[in-house]
Amino acid sequence: MMIITRRLAGHLARGFVMILVVATISFFIINNIPGDPMAARYEKLVEGGMAPEAAAQAVKVLYGFQPTGSLWQQYTDFMGGLLHFDLGVSVSRPGTPVLDVLTEAAKWTVLPVLVGTLLSFLVGVVLGVYAAIKRTGKLGDALAISGSLLHGIPQYVLALLLVVIFATLIPILPADGPVDILFDPGFNAGYIGSLIEHAVLPVVTYALSAYGGWVLAMKSSVVTVLGDDFILAAELRGMKRSIVFRYIARNAILPLFTILALSLGLLLGGAVFIEKIFNYPGLGLMLIDSVNDRDYALMGGAFLLITASIIVANIVADLFYTVIDPRVRSGEDAS
DSSP states (O other): OHHHHHHHHHHHHHHHHHHHHHHHHHHHHHTTOSSOHHHHHHHHHHHTTOOHHHHHHHHHHHGGGSOOSOHHHHHHHHHHHHHTTOOOBOSSSTTOBHHHHHHHHHHHHHHHHHHHHHHHHHHHHHHHHHHHHTTTSHHHHHHHHHHHHHHHSOHHHHHHHHHIIIIIISOOSOOSSSSOTTSOSSSSHHHHHHHHHHHHHHHHHHHHHHHHHHHHHHHHHHHHHHTSHHHHHHHHTTOOHHHHHHHHHHHHHHHHHHHHHHHHHHGGGOOHHHHHHTTOOSHHHHHHHHHHTTOHHHHHHHHHHHHHHHHHHHHHHHHHHHHHOHHHHHHHHHO
């Protein structure tokens, strides 16, 4: 317990420093992007049909809350707000705090990506074990080939293929947003059913795009474990194959938990191409819109959220590995 407490304290301290460093770097990079965000907003309003005079006045009102003073003063104000969880106000959504925008977008990203990642992990790990055990047979070859193919296909290609097949050629699933606008939001059968129906294709895309990596990683890990001395000793002692199989799977899956934790940490970044193709209003699509709108505060908030999620995932992965693998704890005790 003492080891876990020390590791947690060390990780939290390093994580805090890393967040401050990323916040500093992202602030200066974003605020030195070429171009004038006010001019870009003005042109967008004029292109939308607004009169030039009205557009100029709207831009003045919109950017009235923008920070003034030197870049260093803006940076100190930004860091002071960050320490109080104040990320500023979104320009593309006038008057809306950045934290509220991120929270709204996150709810559309977390569940589909989480379900797709966990589904691909479970299926990929099980089939990866069989791909290793049956690696000299047809089943092992088929699983390895399927894993390699799906691992090599980009996410946006998979998304487009699923849209063409299941939303165009065989129109059985929607691919036009997170929910049907005909249903009123709330805890009712129609709205929930529409949410699930619209989430099927994004979830399947996430799962298929990650499945290949899990199969190949688990196969490689199992093959490595098969050559360990304790497996050979167990077989020589005549232990049942089912018991040996459990030993193999349990030891082979340990390294994959770290990868899974990091994958879950990256889920807040969304999948930009997938959310764009399915018009899913998650963090990935929001990040694209913030770049197009030159919404500096929203861009910086998104980068910080993704960074924080990855840091937390690293901490969870390390602590989890310490708990489930006695060798890590004994190694620290020895040191």
